[in-house]
Amino acid sequence: MIVIVNNKEYSGTEAELDASKRQGEKMSTILKKTKAYEMPQANSQSNLFSVGSTIYSVKGTEDFIIVKDKEIELPLG
Known part of the structure; x- marks a missing residue:
């Protein structure tokens, strides 16, 4: 499970999202799988x-992102 962003x-x-990991602003969209x-190899x-x-x-940290897919929603760090 790898995602490249910025x-x-x-x-x-x-891991499930705990209360301290709240969704922040939209950063990008997956452009290639x-x-x-x-x-x-490249962003998105x-x-x-x-x-x-x-x-x-994720609000308050740059160590994680959240990816929302039709079927999967997982925090990534």
Whole structure:
């Protein structure tokens, strides 16, 4: 589970969002989905989330993002 946003790599976690991790502003949208075994190489790419999934910041931290997909919503850090 990798997403590249603003030249930073975020890897997935299966953890549920706790109360301290609130959704912030929209940052981007997934523009390209690579194969699951491929490493995304550019901004707005993921090897898990579908094209069109929305990427949000997390209030109070730059260590995590939230990706909202039709079927999956996970915090990434």
